[in-house]
Amino acid sequence: MKPTVVGMATGAVLAFAALIFDFWGFLLTALFIAVGALLGRAAEGKIDFRSVSDALTGRRSSS
Structure with missing residues (x-):
């Protein structure tokens, strides 16, 4: 099973x-x-929390 499925099942x-x-x-x-x-x-590596937090705080743009 993928980690996403395992995470959802655990939740x-x-x-x-x-x-x-x-x-x-x-x-x-x-x-x-x-x-x-x-x-x-995040365990699959599909989400990078550092880039998400940078985008939310305005440090980095998507363009």
Whole structure:
């Protein structure tokens, strides 16, 4: 399995415990899955956090 899939599955499993809190559990599930997918993409090397933070702070442009 790809690290992205593993990260999403890990986020879903961790978020399962949050499901007992109704709507807030749903929001936490979505958050955990998104974080898991992001970390999985970083493990694959498809996301470079340094370049993302540089772009957000205005240090580097995409053009």
